[in-house]
Amino acid sequence: MNCIILDDEPAAIAILERFIQKVPNFQHLRSFYNPTDALAFFNQQPVELVFLDIQMPDVLGTELVKLLPKGTQVIFTTAYSEYAVEGFELRATDYLLKPISFPRFLEACNRAIENRISPHFANEYFFVKNAHDWVKIIWKEIQFIQSDGNLLYFHEKDKKIITRMTLKDIIPQLPVGQFIRVHKSYIVSLSAIRKIERHQLHVQNAIIPITNSYKDSLEKHFGLK
Structure with missing residues (x-):
């Protein structure tokens, strides 16, 4: 906890x-x-x-x-x-x-x-608006979430889902203990992290930048300091 x-x-x-x-x-x-x-x-x-x-x-x-x-x-x-x-x-x-x-x-x-x-983790999935459709997202399949202004990109292993939201909107809904913020524009699934370097980390199919303001919490989580 x-x-x-x-x-x-x-x-x-x-x-x-x-x-x-x-x-x-x-x-x-x-x-x-x-x-x-x-x-x-x-x-x-x-x-x-x-x-x-x-x-x-x-x-x-x-x-x-x-x-x-x-x-x-x-x-x-x-x-x-x-x-x-x-x-x-x-x-x-x-x-x-x-x-x-x-x-x-x-x-x-x-x-x-x-x-x-964790009330937000009671369901294994949620829906977001993508253009004119509602698309189902399963928490466990998310590799990382990327922000670009008022758009969020949910990156899964083999697809990307775009919706009009901000990180501030999605953070309170994240399953507790499953995700961590590593950059002003990125939230990463803890289970998807494969390698942590000085200024970046690797998930299965991407390299994510890490900023110093978030690196401390990441290292503490994995007992690296």
């Missing part, structure tokens, strides 16, 4: 990062101090779980959670117990009071795993 941390306290982030490293099958993608940066990250790749502080400058975590993509699980981390009722009304996966012990943290992680549902 991949996750990010959003908290305005460096010490709190350090503790959560250390705890996540101890949990099997949990992947820490990024930590953020700023809600704006965290929200922008959701446009880069799907995120399954957010460890979210409540009392932050400019915006409360209980307000921010309403802006997250549908299906994102949230574990609130806060020093203020008075937000607990509101947290659960927002269907938070769990509510951790600081200082957080590791056993309690692990309990929350186990709950997230039990709740692990």
